[in-house]
Amino acid sequence: MKVPFDYQRHLVGAFHKWIGENQIHDDISLYSLSWLMGGKIVKEGFDFKYGAEWSISTYDPILLKSLISGIQQDPDINFGMTVKEITISDDPQVESIQKFYLNSPVFIKRKSGDRQKHYLFSDEESGLFMTQTLQTKLKKAGLNPEGVQVSFDKTYRNPKTKIITFNGVDCKASMCPIVIEGNPEQIKFAWNVGIGNSTGIGFGALK
Template sequence: MRIIIETTPNTEFVSFDYQQKLVGTIHKWIGAHNVHHGSVSLYSFSWLQNGKMQGKGLTFPNGAKLFISFYDEDVIRDIVRSIMENPDMFCGMTVCDVSIVPDPDLANKELFYLASPVFIHHKEGDGRYKHYTYGDEHSSELMTETLRTKMRVAGLPEDEGLSVEFDMSYRGRRIKLMTYKGIKNKASMCPVVIKGTPQSKQFAWNVGIGNSTGIGFGAIY
């Protein structure tokens, strides 16, 4: 299930690296329900939309818009109550409207666009983590396996036909270097093609694609 959040305009400067502040706000609302923090996150959320560049940051003169998607519908309803009780975000923005969007029928949909970059990392044989982007041949395999792992955690049946890959026909694809808590991460801005059962695609629509969806990567629509 997905909720759409609209905010009041910002009253303070919003720097480009606002991601950590947004993550803190989301985790505040999730609260005790964030049982998968640090491991497998069965939710995703978009970055702020409707912003305009201003100097070295952003402004939201008409307010910002974002969405949060969660596999567990009961938890998303609890989060809505938490938002209503504590609507303050950051940089003077406050939630002014929340609407619930039910899971769509995705039976005939395979192409999904990004609401935040897809981050893929994998522990190599030497113990170090390598970051993968749309240009790496193993990216599809890693995205698919991550989604399969999340489905197992959620108790969903195996989908033998499941696959996730970047849409390499998209001409606007690019790599974004994002710094989070002092760590630089290479992420991809490129639509993804998801093939599988309608249930699998709805699950991906909620939990996101790739790694670190719990800190704002891999949200799709």
């Protein structure tokens, strides 16, 4: 099946269709959506000849139940794609300093005057901003935000910049592994909610 390059908003639409009426629509996202995996780039977009895998992670068990129920009622996504199988994964085993690869690029933004500035793996401030965003999510979930630290993996040899257009806005994001320092609860939480901004529209999903 052929899927256009700008498919992300359609995944977001399917996700919100499945969870139904819910207060999370405009709230800080305690969940993350990955990109579709298993495709091959063709002229018009992506070809998922053998189907695709899509990871949705959340810290909220109630949201997870709503999601599964919604998928069972109406499994269609778009472009002829429909959910055939749901696999629930346990939280990973983690170390106090844990490296994660990405299922979607990390997007970091902050207001600079009247404009939004986007930060990449090469910017010194990126680690601080990723840490601040994770701490905000930890507080929102009622967890301890102290002592956690997020950074890009400085030893990674091939970091890349991705420019993704979402609803007409160009977003500059980073494909580079993430290193998180903290206690197991904080690190597993980060794996579930994603890193950086806009995890609810397909950024910052961790493998």
